[in-house]
Amino acid sequence: MSLGSRIKEKREQLGMTQKQLADKLGVTKSAICNYENGTSSPKEDVLLNIFKVLSVDPNYLYQDSVNVTENSKKKDEIIENIRLFLDNLSDEDLTNLYDYLEFLKWKTSKRKEK
Numbered sequence: 001m002s003l004g005s006r007i008k009e010k011r012e013q014l015g016m017t018q019k020q021l022a023d024k025l026g027v028t029k030s031a032i033c034n035y036e037n038g039t040s041s042p043k044e045d046v047l048l049n050i051f052k053v054l055s056v057d058p059n060y061l062y063q064d065s066v067n068v069t070e071n072s073k074k075k076d077e078i079i080e081n082i083r084l085f086l087d088n089l090s091d092e093d094l095t096n097l098y099d100y101l102e103f104l105k106w107k108t109s110k111r112k113e114k
Contacts, residue, residue, distance in 0.1 A: 006061045008036040010054045024053045 011021050011032075018032040025032075025046055034040040042050060051058055059076060086094065 002038055003041065003061050004036040004038045006056075007032075007050060007054070010056050010060070011036075014054065021053065025049050 011018070018036070019029045022029045022032045026049075027042075027046060031040070031042075031046075035042050041047075050056070050061075057076070086097075089097065
């Protein structure tokens with residue numbers, strides 16, 4: 001089953017129309033249609049919102065395209081622990097953490113340029 005098929009499956013399980021999902025993600029209904037039929041793939045920010053809006057783990061959407069190894073299981077466990085941690089942060093702390101992550105992303109990109 002493809003990424004698009006999984007998105008559609010989960011959307012339908014939630015009783016959500018393509019239009020409703022599109023509205024929640026800030027994209028068009030045709031974009032959702034394109035994701036579901038495999039014509040296009042969601043950009044990173046939209047994909048992150050799909051995980052959130054559909055209340056789905058990334059592994060669910062990618063389970064047929066990614067070979068799950070022990071390392072990725074460990075990574076998933078770490079990510080889940082981070083999510084639990086983030087749920088307990090204040091809005092201000094979340095903003096500060098986000099700013100720091102953006103800084104690390106920038107720093108990494110500069111390192112790669114060298």
